[in-house]
Amino acid sequence: MEENKQLLEIASKAAKYAYAPYSDFKVGAALLTDDGLVFTGCNIENASYGLCNCAERTAVFKAVSEAKTNFKKIAVAVEDINKTVYPCGACLQVLAEFMYDGSVIISRNGVPEEIKVKDMLPYNFTLGEKNE
Numbered sequence: 001m002e003e004n005k006q007l008l009e010i011a012s013k014a015a016k017y018a019y020a021p022y023s024d025f026k027v028g029a030a031l032l033t034d035d036g037l038v039f040t041g042c043n044i045e046n047a048s049y050g051l052c053n054c055a056e057r058t059a060v061f062k063a064v065s066e067a068k069t070n071f072k073k074i075a076v077a078v079e080d081i082n083k084t085v086y087p088c089g090a091c092l093q094v095l096a097e098f099m100y101d102g103s104v105i106i107s108r109n110g111v112p113e114e115i116k117v118k119d120m121l122p123y124n125f126t127l128g129e130k131n132e
C-alpha cells in the first residue's frame, strides 16, 4: 500500500533529527491521524539515560499536545530504510492508549508490513476496563 511506504519514508527521514549521542541509534516515527495529518518524531536522549524518549512517543506527544488524539497508523524506521525496528514495550503501552485499533508499520527489507497494535500488545495495562 502506497500510504504505508510513504509513512515509512517520512519516518526514516525523521530519524535524521534524532538526538542520540549515547546509543548512536537513530529512530524515526511518522504518526498518521484520523483526519490525515502526519506528526513525526525522533528519539531524544539524555545524559541521565533513563530520561531517553523514543521516537514513537515523541510523535504521539507532539500530536496530543496539538489536540490530536485519534490515530490510524504509526511507521517506525531507522535511517537505513531496509532495516527492521519494532516499537519497544513502553511505546506499545502509549500507542495502546490512543490507537488500540490502529497499526504499526515496520520495514521488512524495505517492504512495509502492517501489524495491529492490539496484536503486538494484547494485554496492555488498563485501570480494569476491557479493551474491546
Ligand code: THU
Pocket (backbone or CB within 6 Å): 020, 023, 025, 026, 027, 028, 042, 043, 044, 045, 052, 053, 054, 055, 056, 086, 087, 088, 091
Ligand atoms: N528507541 C526508540 O526510539 N524507539 C523504540 O521503540 C525503541 C528504542 C530509541 C531509544 C534510544 O534512544 C535508542 O533507541 C536505543 O535504545
